[in-house]
Each structure stands twice: as structure tokens, then as C-alpha cells.
Amino acid sequence: MTKLEIDAVVFDVLGTLVDEPAGIRAGIRELAPSLDDPGIQQLLSLWQQHIDREQRRILDGVRPYVTSDVLDLEAARVVADAAGVEDPDAVAELALSGRRLPPWPDTVAGLARLAERFPLIGLSNASRTALLELNAHAGLRWHQALSAEEARTYKPDPAVYQLAVTVSGRPPGRLLMVAAHAWDLRGAQGLGLRTAYVARPVGDPPTSADGFDLHADGLAGLADQLGRAQ
Missing domain, CATH: 3.40.50.1000 (HAD superfamily/HAD-like)
Incomplete structure (x- = not known):
């Protein structure tokens, strides 16, 4: 060696x-309790895709820098829209799931x-x-x-x-x-x-x-x- x-x-x-995925899944489950596991996984993928894409855009100079807090809130909105949830408090709570991993x-x-x-x-x-x-x-x-x-x-x-x-x-x-x-x-x-x-x-x-x-x-x-x- x-x-x-x-x-x-x-x-x-x-x-x-x-x-990280486990924490986000838990947040999605709280947002939409009626979802089954495949549905939760689909929404998790939307979250991950948004974060990866936007970080890449920042790295490429296409988008000005924003903190992960901003990106998490954006991802939470994407997920909530896909789940048909409009409650802004529920969206804000989902965004914080990235801190409870x-x-x-x-x-x-x-x-x-x-x-x-x-x-x-x-x-x-x-x-x-x-x-x-x-x-x-x-x-x-x-x-x-x-x-x-x-x-x-x-x-x-x-x-x-x-x-x-x-x-x-x-x-x-x-x-x-x-x-x-x-x-x-x-x-x-x-x-x-x-x-x-x-x-x-x-x-x-x-x-x-x-x-x-x-x-x-x-x-x-x-x-x-x-x-x-x-």
C-alpha cells in the first residue's frame, strides 16, 4: 500500500x-401521505434532477450563484406542483427536509x-x-x-x-x-x-x-x- x-x-x-435521499423521501411522504413508494421515488427524482441541473448551470456560468437553500426551495416547489400541493407552508417545510438527513x-x-x-x-x-x-x-x-x-x-x-x-x-x-x-x-x-x-x-x-x-x-x-x- x-x-x-x-x-x-x-x-x-x-x-x-x-x-440524503432518505431524508427527502421522508419530507415528500409528509407532503403527500397518500403516495405509494414508486410515486415518492418519482418525486425524489424530480428533486434531484432540479438540484443537479441548477448547480451545473451555476458552475457553467449560465446562472448567478444562489445558495443551496434557494435551490432546495425551488426543488420543493417542483415536487409540490407535481404532487398537486399548493400550500406554501407545506412547500417551505418540504424544502427544510434537506436539513433533516x-x-x-x-x-x-x-x-x-x-x-x-x-x-x-x-x-x-x-x-x-x-x-x-x-x-x-x-x-x-x-x-x-x-x-x-x-x-x-x-x-x-x-x-x-x-x-x-x-x-x-x-x-x-x-x-x-x-x-x-x-x-x-x-x-x-x-x-x-x-x-x-x-x-x-x-x-x-x-x-x-x-x-x-x-x-x-x-x-x-x-x-x-x-x-x-x-
Whole structure:
């Protein structure tokens, strides 16, 4: 195994440490209790498609930057329209479901274990306010939590990863970016960070062309590998 000289670990949050689709599904179920599981999944797909499309438009310079709070409210309106719900209070409540996301079963214990050896930095596309509530709801432990809002763009823009580099005061090659999304790790690699892929049911798996430093089935496995690689 390649020796890793790591001074801090940087974690993606949405999908990597919390089950984002589960939280949104719960919000949709509250919005439209009569929907069956396929109907909820269809509305979840509308939400995800809106967020992905609008973040891409911002990254491409087609749309000025807006926070994730704005995008979540837009997505909630799209979903509510499709469900035939017109109550603005119900739409606003659905928009907040993106802040009430359950952690994966190994997240809290895994972060605690890693925090004994490394400074931990959360790096999320969620807004500052959303990230604060999300961290509190899921019980995530950080030494520093950074929002892409600080860079007024979204991952995988290099400016977002630079936030972690600047805060850590370390060269990019001394930071390990951990994510369940290959696209996120590729973005971090572009700035010179080391990378670790953690498999999650909702992630974006690596392709044969990807060359990430570590691959793990969960945070316990990641901690074990870091112990051997350090």
C-alpha cells in the first residue's frame, strides 16, 4: 500500500455521511401521505434532477450563484406542483427536509474514531445555515465545517476544495478527501488532494479510469486502511 502522509481528513457530507435521499423521501411522504413508494421515488427524482441541473448551470456560468437553500426551495416547489400541493407552508417545510438527513449507521462512530487521530473538516455544497442544522440533526463531529457558500460556487469547482486547503494551512497533498462520489474525488484530485472512496448505496462509484488512493466499504474500513498507510 502506498504510504500516505496525511495531516487532516476532509469529508463530503451529502451522501457520504448522511443518507440524503432518505431524508427527502421522508419530507415528500409528509407532503403527500397518500403516495405509494414508486410515486415518492418519482418525486425524489424530480428533486434531484432540479438540484443537479441548477448547480451545473451555476458552475457553467449560465446562472448567478444562489445558495443551496434557494435551490432546495425551488426543488420543493417542483415536487409540490407535481404532487398537486399548493400550500406554501407545506412547500417551505418540504424544502427544510434537506436539513433533516439521517446519518449512515457507521458515520457517528467512524468520525469519532478518526477524530482521535486527525483534524476533521466537513466540506459540503450545503449552505452555512443548512450545514449547521444538518450537522446537529445527524450528530456529526467536526473540528471545522466548511460550506461551498464561502466560495460562492459548488463542488467540483476547485475554489471549494481550496477552502479546506486554506483553513488547514497544509499543502493539498497532505489532505485526504473522502467521498462516496467519484466526481467529487476527481475535483479534489484536480487541486492535488489525496483521495479515498467510501462506498454508499447512493454514491457515484469509480470507473476503471479513476485512480483514488484508498477504497473502503465504510468508515471503519477507512480508519483501518489509514492506520496501515500512515
